[in-house]
Amino acid sequence: MNEPQAPTGPAGSAGGPPKSTADEPWPVRVVSQKVGAWIARLGWVWVDGQVAQISRRAGSGVVFLTLRDPSADLSLTVTAHRDVLEAGAPDLSEGARVTLHAKPEFYPARGTLSLRADEIRQVGLGELLARLERLKKLLAAEGLFARERKRRLPFLPTRIGLITGQNTAAERDVLMNVRRRWPGAAFRTAHVTVQGPNAVPQILNALKVLDDDETVDVIVIARGGGSVEDLLPFSDEALCRAVFAARTPVVSAIGHETDTPLLDYVADLRASTPTDAAKRIVPDLADELRLIEHARQRLDRAVLTLIDRERHRIEAWRSRPVLARPQTLIDQRSTEVAALRERAGRSLEHRVRRADDELRHTLARLRALSPLATLQRGYAIVQRADGHVVRAAGEVVPGDPLRIRVAEGELTAVVTAGEGE
Numbered sequence: 001m002n003e004p005q006a007p008t009g010p011a012g013s014a015g016g017p018p019k020s021t022a023d024e025p026w027p028v029r030v031v032s033q034k035v036g037a038w039i040a041r042l043g044w045v046w047v048d049g050q051v052a053q054i055s056r057r058a059g060s061g062v063v064f065l066t067l068r069d070p071s072a073d074l075s076l077t078v079t080a081h082r083d084v085l086e087a088g089a090p091d092l093s094e095g096a097r098v099t100l101h102a103k104p105e106f107y108p109a110r111g112t113l114s115l116r117a118d119e120i121r122q123v124g125l126g127e128l129l130a131r132l133e134r135l136k137k138l139l140a141a142e143g144l145f146a147r148e149r150k151r152r153l154p155f156l157p158t159r160i161g162l163i164t165g166q167n168t169a170a171e172r173d174v175l176m177n178v179r180r181r182w183p184g185a186a187f188r189t190a191h192v193t194v195q196g197p198n199a200v201p202q203i204l205n206a207l208k209v210l211d212d213d214e215t216v217d218v219i220v221i222a223r224g225g226g227s228v229e230d231l232l233p234f235s236d237e238a239l240c241r242a243v244f245a246a247r248t249p250v251v252s253a254i255g256h257e258t259d260t261p262l263l264d265y266v267a268d269l270r271a272s273t274p275t276d277a278a279k280r281i282v283p284d285l286a287d288e289l290r291l292i293e294h295a296r297q298r299l300d301r302a303v304l305t306l307i308d309r310e311r312h313r314i315e316a317w318r319s320r321p322v323l324a325r326p327q328t329l330i331d332q333r334s335t336e337v338a339a340l341r342e343r344a345g346r347s348l349e350h351r352v353r354r355a356d357d358e359l360r361h362t363l364a365r366l367r368a369l370s371p372l373a374t375l376q377r378g379y380a381i382v383q384r385a386d387g388h389v390v391r392a393a394g395e396v397v398p399g400d401p402l403r404i405r406v407a408e409g410e411l412t413a414v415v416t417a418g419e420g421e
Contacts, residue, residue: 032108039106039113047115048123049076050197051096056082067098067115068197070236075197078102080117089122095196095229097123128228132235136262139237144244145265151249153269153281157217159186160281161210161248163203166191170222170274174253177278182285188216194223199233204242211246218281219246221263222253222274234261243267253277375407393418 020026026034052075053066063085065078078100089098102115123131139145160178164171171189178185190206193199203221210219221243223234233239234254243250243266252267253274264270271277322329367373375381382390383403390396396415404411 029108032106032111036106036108039104042104044101044103044118046099046101047076048097048099051092051094051098052197054092054094065117067100070097070197070200070233072238073198073201077112077114078117079114080120084118085120088120092120092122097128097229097232099123128232132262135235135237136265139240139262139266144240150268153249153251154217156182156283157185157281159188159213159215159217161213161216161219162187162189162222163192163206163210163219164189164222164274165194168194168224170194170224170253173274174220174222174278177275178282181278182282185282188213195226195230195233200236200239203233203239207239207242207246207250211248216248218249218251220251220253220271220274220277220281221267222277223255224274225255225259231255231259231261234263236262239263240266251277251281372407375405378407380411381405 047067049067050070051065052068055064057064061082063080063082065080066075067078068075080100080102085092088100089096092098099121100115100117101119102117104113105116106113143149162171162174164174171191175187175189178187188210190210192202192206194203207219207221210216221234223231231254234252240262243252243263249268250266251269251271252261252263253271253276254261254263255273257272269280271280317323371381381404383405384390384396385401385403388395390402396402396418398415398417400415402413402415404413
């Protein structure tokens with residue numbers, strides 16, 4: 001199709017009117033024309049969305065649809081000829097997922113934007129499942145399903161956040177079973193639409209509110225069973241990413257055991273049913289009381305066993321001779337000390353006698369070698385006046401004074417004559 005040319009205003013030229021200023025503002029018609037021209041440049045596009053409303057006016061060949069984004073609170077009006085709708089989606093109903101070929105159009109008179117469709121295709125169940133499978137592989141490849149990134153639920157949450165439909169069986173199951181197991185459990189409930197085009201935006205808003213609440217320790221997203229189309233909001237990519245990014249652990253309790261929306265893979269814990277979720281998020285008070293009683297009984301038995309064992313050990317100690325007759329040990333040690341003293345005395349006496357004998361023998365040898373012993377046998381030591389010992393007669397001459405040492409005392413003499421050997 002030919003692309004429309006940019007409009008020219010009253011003051012315009014080939015390049016269009018000049019920029020608007022406070023002194024020369026553009027008229028509303030010029031602004032409207034420019035907006036329409038820029039929107040028209042987008043051309044024909046394929047659009048995916050969910051039908052929020054269908055208006056078939058009697059006697060009119062035009063059908064009006066409200067197409068809503070499945071993950072955001074955004075919608076656009078779609079106009080199509082009745083023949084286009086009958087050819088592509090004759091049984092179209094509100095809540096259905098469609099893909100349409102349309103061109104955006106701006107209506108200057110009302111200042112509104114809409115899509116004009118020339119082809120509408122209702123997305124079948126097979127295509128929906130194929131899209132979900134592709135999204136599942138994408139999220140798994142990004143690590144949103146990784147087990148090691150899932151957070152552990154608190155043993156006893158201070159406050160439980162619940163996202164569910166108002167006055168639904170899922171809400172009653174969660175509340176009733178949680179309070180039956182733990183009567184003091186506190187809830188903060190956010191009621192949302194759990195199917196249809198408004199479900200995902202409301203669930204996202206509720207999840208953000210509960211995740212920002214510091215008193216909420218765990219968040220439960222609960223819904224009863226339904227068809228694949230009914231459970232589509234819980235496989236939405238935006239919801240999966242929001243749950244993955246949440247600070248608070250999230251429990252998915254969607255449908256029955258066989259229902260597995262993508263939220264089950266992203267959530268920190270998957271419960272097969274809302275009732276199962278109640279059993280997973282809080283302990284059973286009766287079971288905990290029984291466990292406490294059993295633990296107390298085991299503790300009592302352990303303490304009594306320990307006391308008995310220590311009593312028997314003390315009695316065994318008391319029956320030993322060292323405690324029954326403490327003086328026995330002293331007597332034994334006294335006997336040992338006396339024996340050691342006696343041995344020490346004998347050993348000392350023996351050493352003294354042997355040392356005395358050795359001393360006498362040494363003294364005898366010393367005396368035998370002493371010059372005094374020689375003198376006592378009648379020998380004498382003759383010395384000159386200068387102390388020189390005279391060994392030969394030729395060492396003195398007549399008239400030399402001599403000192404003669406005998407065994408007992410000394411004699412003084414003068415040499416009168418000498419004779420050699």
